[in-house]
Amino acid sequence: MTYSGASSRTLSGEISEEAAGREYTLKGWVMHFRDHGGLIFIDLRDYSGIIQVVFDENEKNESFKSAKKLKNEYVISVTGVVRRRPAGTENSNLKTGNLEILAASVSILNTCETLPFQIDEETDVNELTRLKYRYLDLRSKRLRENIIFRSDFAHAVRDFLGKKGFYDIETPFLTKSTPEGSRDFLVPSRLNQGHFYALPQSPQLFKQILMVSGFERYYQIVRCFRDEDLRADRQPEFTQLDMEMSFVEMKDVIRLSEELFESIFKKVLGAELATPFRVLDYDEAMNTYGSDKPDTRFNLLIANLSDIFKDSSMNLFRDTLSKGGVIKSICLPGGYDIVSRKDIDELLAVVKDFGGKGLAWTKVSRDGSLEGGISKFINAGEKNSLLTKTGGKPGDIIFFQADSNKTSNNVLGRLRLYLAKKYNLIPGEKLDMLWVVNFPLFEYSEEEKRIVSVHHPFTAPAMNDLKYLETEPLSVKSESYDLVLNGEEIGGGSLRIHDASLQERIFKILSISPEDAKVKFGFLLDALSFGAPPHGGIAFGIDRILMLLRNEHSIRDVIAFPKTQKAYCPLSEAPSGVTEAQLKELGIRLIKKD
């Protein structure tokens, strides 16, 4: 359904075959002005679509003369009779391609400067220019459809969650800085000089407090802010679908999320989504894909070869194993021919960039023997086991990492993605959605020299692991889950700690003193002590999901007004300096740079 905006106007999308012979007034933009001398065609675009308008010199009216003055992207009002196009001149690319409007009168509602770039041009215009004139780029078919898709997506979310009894509740944007996690955007307070609000990295604490308040089912499509460096899939402000539920277990959150996506896919894509999604254990994801957000659209799986090379003639392998490291590999099918010496040099550079020390390799030749690289250090027995474990066949190449388990997984995981891209192994049309579960609760931060949360400090530990929370914290698993689509993390959540004493134990392990905890999260801890129900939730990255569903390469293309990699908005020119008076009012003085 469309809305014409006024009774005096008809939309192009409302013009159908039955309208032929009747007179209408349409308003919109001039696209593709085509002057044939005695006959002028334009495509008139409004928000519902496009229809062709004809101006004919032989028609006894003023419209033809006026039409000579039209240019691309002028805003006009046209009145005329709808008619079927002459046989043979239909345009099957347009919905209204069988029809046209014979103009009786036309008036120019507004003119348009010469465009800085052509709308819908097939060549890629520099993104800075497109962002500066974002309103023009948003007129293009591609961006326009992305933004409308986003709106439809949000409707589908609200529709589903509303029916499931969720309340849409807003949480503050001006809130408290929390030192854990990513860097905060700070907002100075005029009324409390020297004090700052922070824009929320997510509504995490507030949504938990809403559970304490007894709302039981909360959701919000909400902006989140993180002052970190940007990427194609990261903007300083981005949108989450944030949810929280009381009295749920992990399987409830997972099932509800699957139903949510089923419902959305049906509504916005008209597609059936197969549920339940595949569930991958964190350890399995790390050991076979080398990533906690595995792209499972292609194989190139990691194999553990430590057993095979126990008595290797290679010092590197033996030394690594004796130090508690591992020997792991991936096998690239067909790599014998397609990977050259030069390619291997390139891959070595890539591996080093990812933290690997080197890149051992061997090719499997046509006759099944090993060739090149480290082949001369591999004996017949090792060779047979190697080919069995890696699935290596004649014509393949096998890459090795001898390092700690963590580094080997990470390096091979990244190499896996690099090879898949380089050699086009990723099927384009596929959508692979899966859960990763059983994340560790903690990890050791070399940088901070302490144990930190993998997820966040309110994540519940797995019940079975509670007994060695203090003795072996790094082997404790958590009640958390990530949703992964085509190798992108598109959502994550956990069951939360709803017991103040357990929360205190966690803080202790994280080396957060009771005093610190009180200063940082006191309001949440207080709330938990007043009858907090068991609860848990999840948050989805809307921008990333839309990017993947629209087959875009950057979330900028699904956001109406995105920022550049330097977090600059070329349209509004934000951020900008402010006046001395504004600073004074806030009690802020700027430091001069050297």
Added chain:
RNA sequence: GGGGCUGUAGUUCAGACGGUUAGAACGCCGGCCUGUCACGCCGGAGGUCGCGGGUUCGAUCCCCGUCGGCCCCGCCA
């Protein structure tokens, strides 16, 4: 903080050992054209070669710096 690619007409790009007047396509302006739909044909205008400095008789080209854009690493509980 680091690595890679990049900046020439409004747009997308080409260009030259360092040497007269820096090209093409699209767009724009003017003209012609009655069935086009990325209309066609003819003509024309349009450039601080990102910015600053250096080398040079001479720099868009070489060198140094700087600013911007994109991709990536670090970072993003």
